[in-house]
């Protein structure tokens with residue numbers, strides 16, 4: 001029997017190879033005249049081309065987006081937008097750049113056009129993250145939801161294979177936790193399963209041929225679906241562990257998701273058998289945790305926290321932080337489960353298959 005509440009976010013999505021050419025039209029459709037283009041330093045050449053294509057519609061370029069959005073960077077970008085008279089922001093890049101756009105929108109209300117070039121999914125969510133004095137806080141606000149999202153798979157062809165695989169598994173993590181979320185609903189479940197299946201098809205093909213446009217399109221389609229799930233329902237143990245490891249120990253975002261997901265799923269397997277069956281089906285495997293582990297390992301992604309910058313000496317503190325303010329999870333993980341979480345982290349640290 002169905003019993004749910006679902007809020008649909010007001011957002012326009014333009015999807016397709018070459019759809020970047022619609023950017024000027026989409027800025028017009030927002031009623032905006034001058035866009036501040038945002039990017040990371042690495043993506044400046046790509047962002048310059050986008051700004052050039054906008055001509056007089058471009059107010060300027062800010063190229064200092066970095067992971068986890070330091071408040072100082074957000075302030076600088078917001079000040080620049082004001083000085084240039086920008087009335088919208090174009091965020092070209094992954095979750096870090098979208099996150100910077102969100103930080104600008106949070107205080108200024110400036111509409112964002114997001115052009116995602118990774119599979120992180122931030123463009124589909126009203127979730128923002130900001131880092132101040134080394135502490136990352138996250139929140140939800142409808143103002144930060146990008147008003148328009150342009151998904152152009154051509155732009156993700158340059159995403160290195162390693163980051164393509166880990167970012168794809170970051171997306172799968174949103175859908176996997178969505179399938180056992182307490183506030184999920186049948187439509188989110190369909191999106192989640194389809195999103196996981198699309199990414200599971202696409203990632204091995206991208207590893208073989210990074211420029212494969214059909215595979216890039218499939219991966220971005222999966223990322224869109226998985227991002228939609230992240231934006232609509234609550235996340236659980238896996239995201240809590242990744243926020244702890246990323247926020248307090250500065251581990252790289254997509255990689256940490258990739259390493260932790262099989263272990264978080266194993267921890268939850270008995271408490272969420274239907275979700276596990278759907279995840280396994282989408283991945284074409286028998287067991288959800290083992291299938292995620294194999295997807296990572298077989299496509300050259302890291303499977304051990306020790307290989308992505310975690311120190312053994314920090315595992316105890318990570319377990320303490322993770323259980324101190326637990327998220328809802330199908331299997332509770334408060335202070336009473338601290339030893340089980342510590343054991344999970346040890347397996348993830350060593351790169352063992354999920355227990």
Ligand SMILES: NC(=O)c1ccc[n+]([C@@H]2O[C@H](COP(=O)([O-])OP(=O)(O)OC[C@H]3O[C@@H](n4cnc5c(N)ncnc54)[C@H](O)[C@@H]3O)[C@@H](O)[C@H]2O)c1
Nearest residue numbers: 040042068094095096117118120122125127155156158159
């Ligand atoms: N708020 C949310 O809903 C949400 C969701 C997911 C992630 N995030 C946040 O996003 C951040 C991580 O985002 P990410 O994993 O996308 O990484 P990222 O945005 O930091 O990008 C990683 C690197 O890849 C480069 N890159 C991106 N696309 C490229 C392309 N097509 N070609 C070549 N290089 C490219 C970037 O310039 C950067 O150097 C974290 O801070 C995370 O917390 C937020």
Ligand SMILES: O=C(O)CCC(=O)CC(=O)O
Nearest residue numbers: 127128129138170239242
């Ligand atoms: O760090 C944020 O902005 C929130 C990230 C989030 O909830 C999704 C993720 O961890 O991939």
